Amino acid sequence: MSQDSVAKQDKQKQAPLLLEDEALRDGLQIESQIFTINQKIEFFNMLKKAGVKRIQVGSFVHPKIVPQMADSDELIKVLGSQADTVISALILNSKGLERAMACAVPHVSMSVSISDTHSRKNARRPATEALISMVELIKSARSQGLEVRAGLQSAFGCVYEGTISESAVLAAAEKMTLAGVNEINLADSSGMANPYSIKSLVKQVTQEFPEVRISLHLHDTRGLGLANMFSGYEAGVRVFDVCTGGLGGCPFIKGAAGNVPTEDAVNMFESMGIDTGIEPNTIIEAVAFLEKILNRHLPGRMKRVLSFEQSCDTQ
Numbered sequence: 001m002s003q004d005s006v007a008k009q010d011k012q013k014q015a016p017l018l019l020e021d022e023a024l025r026d027g028l029q030i031e032s033q034i035f036t037i038n039q040k041i042e043f044f045n046m047l048k049k050a051g052v053k054r055i056q057v058g059s060f061v062h063p064k065i066v067p068q069m070a071d072s073d074e075l076i077k078v079l080g081s082q083a084d085t086v087i088s089a090l091i092l093n094s095k096g097l098e099r100a101m102a103c104a105v106p107h108v109s110m111s112v113s114i115s116d117t118h119s120r121k122n123a124r125r126p127a128t129e130a131l132i133s134m135v136e137l138i139k140s141a142r143s144q145g146l147e148v149r150a151g152l153q154s155a156f157g158c159v160y161e162g163t164i165s166e167s168a169v170l171a172a173a174e175k176m177t178l179a180g181v182n183e184i185n186l187a188d189s190s191g192m193a194n195p196y197s198i199k200s201l202v203k204q205v206t207q208e209f210p211e212v213r214i215s216l217h218l219h220d221t222r223g224l225g226l227a228n229m230f231s232g233y234e235a236g237v238r239v240f241d242v243c244t245g246g247l248g249g250c251p252f253i254k255g256a257a258g259n260v261p262t263e264d265a266v267n268m269f270e271s272m273g274i275d276t277g278i279e280p281n282t283i284i285e286a287v288a289f290l291e292k293i294l295n296r297h298l299p300g301r302m303k304r305v306l307s308f309e310q311s312c313d314t315q
Contacts, residue, residue: 015213015238017233017238017239017240017269017275017276017277018053018215018238018239018240019052019053019054019241019242019265019266019276019278020054020055020056020088020215020239020240020242021047021052021054021055021056021242021244021262022056022241022242022248022259023047023243023244023245023247023248023286023290024040024043024044024055024056024057024058025056025057025058025090026056026241026243026247026248026249026259027247027248027258027259027290028068028069029059029066029068029069029248030248030249031068031247031294033293033294034067034068035068035293037071037074037075037078039293040057040071040075041075043244043286043289043290044079046282046285046286046289047244047283047286048082048085049279050278050279050283050286051277051278051279051282052085052262052278053084053085053086054085054086054107055085055086055087056088056089056090056109056241057072057076057079057087057088057089058071058072058076058089058090059072059089059091059092059096060073060090060091060092060095060096060097060100061090061092061096072099072103073099073102074103076089076104076105077104081106086106086107087106087107088105088106088107088108088149089105089107089108089109090108090109090110090111091108091109091110091141092110092123093123093133094137097137097140097141100141101144101146105146106146107147108141108148108149109148109149109151109185110134110137110138110141110148110149111134111150111152111153111185111187112127112130112131112134112152112153112172113127113152113153113154113158113189114127114152114153114158114164114168114172115127115153115158115160115161116128117158117160117161118153118154118158118160118161119153121160122153131172131175134150134176135176136179138150138176138179138180139180142179142180142181147182148180148181148182148183149181149184149185149215150173150177150179150183150184150185151184151185151187151217152169152172152173152184152185152187153187154187154190155169155186155187155188155189155201156186156190156192156193156198156201157188157190157192157193157197158189158190158192159190159192166200166204169186169201169204169205170204170205170208173205173208173209173212174208174209177209177212181212182212183212183214183215183239184205184209184212184213184214184215185214185215185217185241186201186202186215187216187218188217188218188219188228189217190219190221191218191220191221191222191225192221192222193224193228194224195228195230196231198216198228199235202214202216202232202235202236202237203235206235206236213239214236214239215237215240215241216228216229216232216237216239216240217241217259218232218240218241218259218260219249219258219259220246220258220259220260220261220299225259225260226264226265226268229260229265229268230268233274240260241259241260242259242260242262242265243258243259243260243261243262244261244262244263244287244290245258245261245262245263245286245287245290245291245298245300246258246259246260246261246264246298246299246300247259247290247298258299261298262283262286262300263283263284263287263302263303264300264301264302266278266280266283266302267280267302280302280306281306284302284303284306284307287300288303291303
């Protein structure tokens with residue numbers, strides 16, 4: 001590896017930690033109860049107040065397929081430009097890109113699945129065809145000034161196909177990198193990763209594309225979300241997707257659980273002296289807000305921990 005590549009990797013490791021909250025998109029997409037736009041705005045403001053610097057607020061998908069995302073365009077327009085907080089959205093096709101440009105969202109995530117079976121279920125297209133199409137869309141989005149994060153779903157395994165080869169991930173990442181992206185998001189869509197596989201794939205992608213920032217999208221399906229997150233951090237990753245309360249999952253993956261809870265990720269990093277810039281108690285208020293609307297307890301642990309500690313302090 002060249003000295004220049006090593007220097008770029010070291011610079012990425014020194015970058016500040018960024019936790020992107022995806023509760024408004026990945027978290028809500030499988031919920032049957034439709035959140036109003038006012039509820040979404042209130043929740044967004046809670047995240048912003050807590051110090052979350054990048055928030056994925058929706059996706060441009062067909063409203064009949066994912067009704068929770070039907071108002072993504074309107075929500076982005078209402079939120080407008082936000083100081084100190086990047087608004088992001090998910091794009092899966094050309095129609096989505098048209099909608100993204102129309103509502104002037106500044107940052108987009110454009111992803112495809114490495115798994116052919118998952119791709120056919122999620123995007124209704126074979127994986128190879130979806131990748132070719134997405135690369136062209138990324139070029140178009142970049143030419144129009146959008147900041148693009150390229151995502152690779154099922155990068156660590158697929159419940160339908162089993163193991164996904166690292167070479168397949170690297171080949172797809174190369175095509176997306178050549179299209180002009182500055183961030184590659186490796187998604188453990190099925191929650192099949194473990195700390196060793198996280199470290200191995202991150203190392204491979206980092207060595208092949210040292211100029212590109214790597215982020216991780218981790219699901220906690222098998223209870224390894226935080227362990228995988230820390231493994232990614234040790235391997236040099238500084239950008240992670242999280243969901244307040246641990247909401248989330250994929251409607252096209254059997255048994256998929258939610259993302260790593262924002263509040264639990266904040267606690268893990270802060271307890272090790274790693275600054276997240278996020279205020280724990282304010283995030284807990286956001287968890288309580290979601291639980292009240294959904295009328296159930298969410299899987300994140302730190303709300304229960306902090307609530308117990310606060311009750312002890314008042315006794």
